[in-house]
């Protein structure tokens with residue numbers, strides 16, 4: 001089967017400034033990939049490229065085997081890519097209720113009313129918001145707003161979901177809880193996921209493989225064990241050390257997760 005997302009030798013520039021260079025990376029259908037790297041290394045740019053807002057100067061991007069951008073051109077526009085995205089600020093519509101926030105994208109896809117309502121009710125129940133469907137985002141806790149944002153992305157049944165540091169502003173205990181929920185829901189639905197973070201322990205809590213970017217280049221791609229046993233650069237070593245400091249537990253089946261009682265940093 002073709003990878004869900006495949007970047008082939010991609011170079012991308014803003015003006016004369018190279019931001020991504022010679023980047024090749026693929027994500028299999030249903031896999032969760034964590035994209036890590038220092039600030040300014042090109043993580044959000046890579047998501048914008050996958051979404052179709054910018055095109056690579058060289059190389060190309062395939063979705064399910066089809067070339068959708070390449071050699072300076074966006075060949076398939078963002079709205080045709082069936083991708084969903086969650087940004088750090090969540091961007092919920094404050095004047096719409098929780099269920100209306102979820103309905104918006106489904107209405108744009110012309111999903112019939114009855115199916116729309118069923119999908120929304122099911123999705124909200126799954127993320128523990130069944131009782132809050134008619135609330136406005138301003139009347140929810142931060143954790144509840146995070147749940148609305150992931151539910152709004154997943155209710156679209158996208159080809160893949162792209163998350164750009166969605167938990168950056170969340171405290172440690174809530175982060176562990178939400179990562180556990182994300183992990184379960186993404187696995188159940190077999191959604192291909194790219195999750196941008198600064199923190200390898202978040203990647204592990206999601207059960208994700210990690211791809212590490214530095215100054216627009218991929219320096220390492222693998223499991224936590226790969227990164228720990230042979231860190232490719234001092235930055236990767238620091239990511240591993242930081243995750244180890246956070247007392248990560250490895251479950252017997254080999255899946256990694258963050259301990260529930262993480263110390264506050």
Ligand SMILES: Nc1ncnc2c1ncn2[C@@H]1O[C@H](COP(=O)(O)OP(=O)(O)OP(=O)(O)O)[C@@H](O)[C@H]1O
Pocket residue numbers: 014019037038039040041042043044045046
């Ligand atoms: N529209 C733009 N025009 C010109 N340069 C840009 C533009 N957007 C981003 N850049 C530059 O491209 C580089 C990569 O930015 P990007 O936002 O992808 O980094 P990032 O890895 O997401 O960083 P962070 O972790 O801080 O979010 C940075 O040097 C940034 O200043």
Ligand SMILES: [Mg+2]
Pocket residue numbers: 043044045164
């Ligand atoms: Mg960014």
